[in-house]
Amino acid sequence: MSNAPRLTALDALHRSLGATMTDFAGWDMPLRYTSERDEHHAVRTRAGLFDLSHMGEITVTGPQAAALLDYALVGNIGGVATGRARYTMICREDGGILDDLIVYRLADTEYMVVANASNAQTVLDALTDRAADFDAAVRDDRDAYALIAVQGPESPGILGSLTDADLEGLKYYAGLPGTVAGVPALIARTGYTGEDGFELFVEPRHAQALWRALTEAGAPAGLVPCGLSCRDTLRLEAGMPLYGHELTTSLTPFDAGLGRVVKFEKEGDFVGRKALEAAAERAGANPPRRLVGLVARGRRVPRAGMTVVAGGEAVGEVTSGAPSPTLGKPLAMAYVDTAHAEPGTEGVGVDIRGTHEPYEVVALPFYRRRK
Amino acid sequence: MSNPQQLRYSKEHEWLSAAEDGVSTVGITEHAANALGDVVYVQLPEVGDTVTAGETCGELESTKSVSDLYSPVTGEIVEANQDVVDDPSLVNSAPFEGGWLFKVRVAQEPEDLLSAAEYTDFAS
Numbered sequence: 001m002s003n004a005p006r007l008t009a010l011d012a013l014h015r016s017l018g019a020t021m022t023d024f025a026g027w028d029m030p031l032r033y034t035s036e037r038d039e040h041h042a043v044r045t046r047a048g049l050f051d052l053s054h055m056g057e058i059t060v061t062g063p064q065a066a067a068l069l070d071y072a073l074v075g076n077i078g079g080v081a082t083g084r085a086r087y088t089m090i091c092r093e094d095g096g097i098l099d100d101l102i103v104y105r106l107a108d109t110e111y112m113v114v115a116n117a118s119n120a121q122t123v124l125d126a127l128t129d130r131a132a133d134f135d136a137a138v139r140d141d142r143d144a145y146a147l148i149a150v151q152g153p154e155s156p157g158i159l160g161s162l163t164d165a166d167l168e169g170l171k172y173y174a175g176l177p178g179t180v181a182g183v184p185a186l187i188a189r190t191g192y193t194g195e196d197g198f199e200l201f202v203e204p205r206h207a208q209a210l211w212r213a214l215t216e217a218g219a220p221a222g223l224v225p226c227g228l229s230c231r232d233t234l235r236l237e238a239g240m241p242l243y244g245h246e247l248t249t250s251l252t253p254f255d256a257g258l259g260r261v262v263k264f265e266k267e268g269d270f271v272g273r274k275a276l277e278a279a280a281e282r283a284g285a286n287p288p289r290r291l292v293g294l295v296a297r298g299r300r301v302p303r304a305g306m307t308v309v310a311g312g313e314a315v316g317e318v319t320s321g322a323p324s325p326t327l328g329k330p331l332a333m334a335y336v337d338t339a340h341a342e343p344g345t346e347g348v349g350v351d352i353r354g355t356h357e358p359y360e361v362v363a364l365p366f367y368r369r370r371k
Numbered sequence: 372m373s374n375p376q377q378l379r380y381s382k383e384h385e386w387l388s389a390a391e392d393g394v395s396t397v398g399i400t401e402h403a404a405n406a407l408g409d410v411v412y413v414q415l416p417e418v419g420d421t422v423t424a425g426e427t428c429g430e431l432e433s434t435k436s437v438s439d440l441y442s443p444v445t446g447e448i449v450e451a452n453q454d455v456v457d458d459p460s461l462v463n464s465a466p467f468e469g470g471w472l473f474k475v476r477v478a479q480e481p482e483d484l485l486s487a488a489e490y491t492d493f494a495s
Binding site: 020031032035036037229233299300301303322323330353 | 411436460
């Protein structure tokens with residue numbers, strides 16, 4: 001792999017918009033266009049437009065596509081109806097999380113697996129490896145798609161003005177092929193912001209035309225282009241985990257409080273089953289640490305890697321932290337010893353550069369949209 | 372962006388006003404504010420503190436990171452901008468005006484402060 005950053009099909013557009021760019025998993029991506037706080041508020045109250053073309057698409061096809069994914073992933077993928085999507089994970093034999101994924105069932109024998117950019121190669125390699133005994137093909141489609149997301153309460157109206165697709169009938173975690181602004185797209189009602197919204201998978205050669213059409217259609221409703229910086233604060237407020245922070249190979253889904261994605265009841269063996277059964281038991285009986293929310297009583301911002309303290313002792317570690325534009329105070333997600341993980345636990349703080357700043361322990365998420 | 376002619380600049384991206392009665396005003400440049408992104412927390416030195424040129428005297432926290440605040444001169448703090456403590460976004464919206472950070476009675480000024488033109492070159 002070369003060291004030059006990869007550019008999305010929208011790179012020139014981002015630069016013409018004056019975006020501040022950042023390296024993200026080897027891609028040069030927009031961090032923000034103007035103020036990340038304004039972009040954040042736009043998604044919460046109106047709409048935001050994101051380039052997410054760094055995400056890693058992998059297509060799995062063949063008579064045993066479902067059987068392969070049931071074996072390779074922890075979820076019940078064969079049980080996903082065509083046109084629907086599922087949040088799931090891929091684990092190692094020892095139960096450690098390799099990545100969290102969204103799997104779309106495009107047809108009876110065709111799935112699209114969307115991996116995090118940083119893990120796309122790992123997931124591709126693991127799926128290819130695990131496919132050895134199955135009549136199914138695993139295809140690297142990272143270069144086949146650009147991904148544009150429209151997120152926020154105004155997004156159904158904006159997208160609806162550009163497509164004949166039945167958005168009313170498109171449920172959360174569903175996806176259907178359609179045409180948006182004359183561009184063939186897989187239209188999915190998914191996102192990573194805690195708001196209603198859509199993700200549009202299109203051929204890279206159509207990405208600029210689609211972006212421009214969405215920008216124009218969304219302008220009256222207050223849609224603005226949004227960078228990865230606000231995407232991070234949006235997902236943090238919504239209590240959504242980020243791989244490399246809340247999820248790592250040294251944690252199982254049960255350690256991360258996401259044991260519900262593991263479907264032991266599905267037929268047949270799957271990679272990690274044995275280790276995950278033990279992990280489930282451990283998590284049920286005597287979890288060492290739990291993922292909690294922390295809300296600052298002061299104004300200094302906790303960051304990933306900082307130590308959570310109580311009574312002068314280390315009781316946990318911050319995995320993500322940022323100032324919350326919606327709540328107006330700093331927030332963190334942290335793994336905290338069970339004894340200090342109950343919401344309302346007194347005396348918990350974060351060691352911020354040597355000072356123990358007081359924090360309130362809360363249940364996740366920090367923010368839930370009104371339906 | 373343009374850096375005001377009448378100010379002088381440090382390589383740590385602070386600006387310094389010409390002294391009036393021995394007191395100069397200090398802030399961070401628009402270039403620095405843009406690089407930080409939205410500033411959400413400002414910790415300033417307190418009145419009476421002694422600050423030293425080139426040494427940290429506070430911190431600026433933005434969405435993505437925390438940065439040390441350096442003093443461009445040596446001297447004694449005579450005022451800290453409470454407005455910017457209450458509303459750190461002033462650092463972004465008016466870095467050379469309402470977003471100033473502190474006033475310092477200058478005891479000693481380093482010789483390597485930059486002019487507006489020199490700083491513009493340096494920061495580009």
